[in-house]
Amino acid sequence: MKDLYPSRKKDQPEILERKDPVIHTDRSLDHHAPISKQQLDSYEKNGFLQIENFFSDEEVKDMQKAIFELQDSTKNVTSDKVIREPESDDIRSIFHVHKDDNYFKDVANDQRILDIVNHLLGSEVYIHQSRINYKPGFKGKEFDWHSDFETWHAEDGMPRMRAVSLSIALSDNYTFNGPLMLIPGSQNYYVSCVGETPDNNYKESLKKQKVGVPDEDSLRWLAEKGGGISVPTGKAGSITLFESNTMHGSTSNITPYPRNNLFMVYNSVENRLVEPFSGNKKRPEYIAVRDSGIPAMS
Ligand code: 6CS
Ligand code: FE
Helix, strand or coil: CCCCCCCCCCCCCEEEECCCCCCCCCHHHHHHCCCCHHHHHHHHHHCEEEECCCCCHHHHHHHHHHHHHHHHHHCCCCCCCEEECCCCCCEEEEECHHHHCHHHHHHHCCHHHHHHHHHHHCCCEEEEEEEEECCCCCCCCCEEEECHHHHHHHHHCCCCCCEEEEEEECCCECCCCCCCEECCCHHHEEEECCCCCCCCCHHHHCCCCCCCCCCHHHHHHHHHHHCCCECCCECCCCEEEEECCCCEEECCCCCCCCCCEEEEEEEECCCCCCCCCCCCCCCCCCCCCCCCCCCCCC
């Protein structure tokens, strides 16, 4: 398959134009959408959309209970699915929760979410990746700037920009507790990064990403073009949907207030993974689902 979004191949970074729509359903069908035209416009323009109070207080309480129970029961477990912080044993992420845990399976299949995501992607969807991210007060570490799509394309063989990430806030997001930061408009540009992908890069990158991170000039250019950096703050229970190529990151958390979220990536069934474009071997199923359980269409 032709590589429409080459990265990690040249010794100079490059900014390429996006070759896919941001909203995959024809916009003349906006009136069928489960969200408003204004919300669709905002997602298309900025590459993300926050919806506050999406989950009720009761649902939030249940989800919070579930993530802490899982954290507790996983504390002493050695598993590749459990990612610990670079310099401590604290749990940073737990992967593949939409398959391993019935409760999170139900959350991932929440019809309110699926309706929105189906509309944005213009097809049926399946989960490409799921994880809980824990960023405890005082200790939680950063995620450097990146486009998720860059990694999924290079390391997982995701062909096109036709996936959307969903972050469910499970603690209140302030500007100061290491919340998600996004560059508006960055979904429209692909930063082709420098640096070869080492074998088993994920063992390192899920703690601290070093390959597939954009250079400073490209980030400066994107931020200037997009008019700055957005930080959707708000109560637990709000959700942020962001396009697979939207540039984002978050700082460490030196405040007493934790920042936890449940993160799920929906990919179009028409955008299934092929061989990784980096030429490396495939990453494990718990990071990049290939067996979606949904039969592939011919
Ligand atoms: O590897 C992944 O799939 C995700 N994790 C990191 C640290 N960067 C890219 C992507 O978001
Ligand atoms: Fe990311």
